[in-house]
Amino acid sequence: MTIKDIAKLAGVGVSTVSRAINDDPGIALATKKKVLKIVKEYNYIPNNSARNLKMTESNTIALLVRGIDNYFFLEMFGYIQRELESRGYDYLLHAVGEDEDISSIAMELSMEKRLKGLIILGGRMGSKISGLSDLPIPYVLCTVAAKIGQDHPDAATVGIDDEKESAEAVGYLIRSGHKRIAIVAGHEDDPAVGAQRLAGYKRALTENGLEIDESLIGLSKNNIPEFSAENGYQVAKELIQRADFTAIYCISDLMAMGCYKAIAEAGKKIPDDISVIGFDGIDLGRFLHPSLTTMVQPREEMAVSAVELLNELIEENGIKRHITYEAKLLTRDSVRRV
């Protein structure tokens, strides 16, 4: 069933059918109705490939996600998807492996599928961002450390200031009276989000006259997904063995979840023995016990903005903006005053 068949059935030319389908203004209402009736009757659906081919570009936005196993991105994906749909874009989700090169994948996809735009989701790509500037289509970096965004003016970005918000989290711990504060940090070689959050931790300590004790810094295992519960568990376990502290800051909520387990296994209690603060604000945090205090990233706002920025780039060929949102401290039950 092609457009030709419909044209024949409706007794009109193919161009008329095309016009009817695409809400072209230059068609008489009566003709349009007649055609659409046939279309409906025969369940005709235009071939996307032919359409894309002719239009020389598709209507597709690709979503590149590194670390789809992270609940945070999953939630982001939900919002972005909704937003993309409401603007009439097609979309495609592509999960990027931990060790794959994001810019070459982006390049390949964009040529192969003649994408209209690209949203890149996920941290862990600081230095590798540069390759992206060769991309022939607009793209926006979402959830990438604000600092990094500013260093790359040729990319539109939306995210938070990871260092600042990280310092905020640790600041809250300090204001609550904690002096020995451990951190479950990211991979050692992570040039982006993880590093920023670690920097924020250090800054908060020094600004508050506390010393930085290397034994309190737990770097993630390189062979385990960076922000995962498993990683949080492993790192926290080591930390508990080798150091004393009254509070621990996890750079992701999932890590905090693993941390909970490590603490329980060590026979300690949250928050009585150890206070825990997380980062991200995923829904699951509510259901931990005690419920997790965390810095929540405005997921929905970021998602909306990401699509908006991309849309600007596509429609108006606008300038590349950088939007930085604030995270918000959500105090629940996992931190205690000392």
Place this chain on the structure above:
Amino acid sequence: MTIKDIAKLAGVGVSTVSRAINDDPGIALATKKKVLKIVKEYNYIPNNSARNLKMTESNTIALLVRGIDNYFFLEMFGYIQRELESRGYDYLLHAVGEDEDISSIAMELSMEKRLKGLIILGGRMGSKISGLSDLPIPYVLCTVAAKIGQDHPDAATVGIDDEKESAEAVGYLIRSGHKRIAIVAGHEDDPAVGAQRLAGYKRALTENGLEIDESLIGLSKNNIPEFSAENGYQVAKELIQRADFTAIYCISDLMAMGCYKAIAEAGKKIPDDISVIGFDGIDLGRFLHPSLTTMVQPREEMAVSAVELLNELIEENGIKRHITYEAKLLTRDSVRRV
């Protein structure tokens, strides 16, 4: 940069370039090398739309997921993705909303994108399956209750016997000495997985001479995603208020997570006061405290089989098979002997 440009640059015809790219046997090795060198040099990537158009069908498999917010499906997605890639398929993930009709979405997608096949992931679609048999392309139902699969011989299916495995879970509780066992069940009108698991619960009770007490059956709220933590929390809370029991069976691990919270808030302890058993076996269960005893579905095996079945259907136009895996009881720390 099109195939014509490459042909000109390489001093050959377009068909030769096409042959070189597609590993066609009818081309001299030297020519092939020469062409591929140019291809590489100019970073040429064939236009997917043109290719699909000409081939009259794409190489794309669509993954339809209902309930992508469920961690279980996310993990399945990971495995399926890997499997699809290794067989050289393109794939596309489409999240289906709670209230959308899966068969009309499937139909639309399959026409629009000229899909090669379809994998449908997720429960909650018992009765609505029938519309699918009109699909012009092969598809497999994954993670759909085995009973339902058998009722629909025109669909290939892979899953577990939800009723049986559910009875297994409850049986374990009974063997551990529990007599008053509550259930956090699915939506009342759920015709598929949820209903099967509830049926298994009832069967286990009666087979073991226990009475079915309606006050111990907690149906999910219809306005909350069926298998979510939030739902588990709400339902368990009500259950605790209105009835006495020593064990509770949650038809998903995420629900069990919500259940943990409700129990803690009620001032009770797991497993001392209430034992909890979940279903699915998602990774996160390990990190709950106490770690969650659950029935684990063989996610990886199911994913591999799903792709395999689909591949059979596509390649060999084979018959529609039904594969039923066994779930495995994973005993951890959330159930106590009484």
Place this chain on the structure above:
DNA sequence: TTTGTTTACGGAAACGTTTCCAAAGGCAAA
């Protein structure tokens, strides 16, 4: 040398759309 067979290659048609262009018809103004 001639003939036949095989191998390698180029040209062109076709896939199903969208869109440009030309033309036909209707209608208002003259």
Place this chain on the structure above:
DNA sequence: TTTGCCTTTGGAAACGTTTCCGTAAACAAA
């Protein structure tokens, strides 16, 4: 009635591939 404009329509080209078909070249057999 004639002229001209505007609306509506149909035909055909073009998008970038794959593949069929024909042919040239190379080689083997006679």
